């Protein structure tokens with residue numbers, strides 16, 4: 001699922017901190033559990049890796065339940081059930097029930113085209129707290145074209161109503177880019193209309209499938225500027241009704257974001273096959289070793305795993321980060337982006353104005369945004385997605 005880095009951090013129940021949490025100053029707040037990479041949609045900005053993990057490699061129910069218990073012991077308070085499309089797992093109900101019994105605040109991140117009202121009610125009865133539905137646009141034909149799934153948008157609207165009827169908290173996640181950003185006012189209206197408490201306007205981040213489709217997705221600077229004005233106005237107008245999360249996209253930013261709240265600080269990510277990652281794109285960085293929950297307890301991996309220790313804190317930093325006054329604000333930004341654009345995962349994120357690659361990154365964005373958008377290279381499904389629609393642009 002796209003944009004895990006911007007997952008909502010609900011103020012949700014304060015589960016009793018475990019002994020392990022008390023002992024561990026670096027306990028992650030959230031576990032991002034990617035239950036499967038399978039998905040009926042084919043978004044061209046999907047944050048899943050280009051090499052998707054197949055159904056045969058997925059952890060079984062008992063292992064996921066064990067991971068949840070280990071996460072609680074580590075100090076995790078929030079569980080984000082993601083994918084791919086997590087509702088493709090037939091054992092989702094059992095996983096939710098286990099999380100709920102453990103006292104984890106449970107958030108389902110879904111593409112929203114497979115859930116029925118009955119199944120949602122069942123999940124709510126088993127303790128689901130929150131649902132996050134991603135939308136591709138508010139113009140249905142364009143939304144379905146981007147998702148490469150006919151009728152997707154209508155189903156998402158229906159699900160949003162069911163979520164509110166079931167009394168669950170709702171977030172709308174809207175990955176935005178050059179092919180939908182001009183309809184942001186409509187996206188905001190949609191979130192209000194369906195009763196969401198939060199809207200994430202998530203500018204696409206360029207790794208995985210999005211990096212492959214960057215030319216088709218990169219917005220112009222003026223599009224971004226207009227969208228920030230729209231967000232400002234809406235935040236003022238919708239105070240007390242809708243919280244809107246939105247930050248300037250990296251390619252047009254001055255300072256980087258603290259990606260994932262800092263490497264190995266806020267979120268721990270488990271892939272469908274059990275690999276434990278500091279962020280969902282970490283596998284794009286060569287030389288990192290990812291331990292698996294089948295082989296090693298989660299807490300041990302979090303505290304001592306090579307991939308976590310590699311870029312945790314500030315010791316790994318080189319200049320200009322090492323002596324920068326913002327180093328414990330943004331933690332040097334995104335390691336994956338530093339590797340993708342600067343060729344060095346230990347470099348300052350090129351989104352930072354102090355990076356020697358910053359000007360190059362901005363010029364690249366402006367150049368690509370000024371060219372006509374090429375056709376999407378859709379996320380390759382593991383089995384043919386149905387019903388698919390032909391791309392029209």
Ligand code: SF4
Nearest residue numbers: 001039043046084111
């Ligand atoms: S294809 Fe789209 S809906 Fe499916 S996991 Fe990727 S971003 Fe999410």
Ligand code: SF4
Nearest residue numbers: 321324326327332352
């Ligand atoms: S130099 Fe490094 S620490 Fe300082 S603002 Fe830039 S990325 Fe952040």
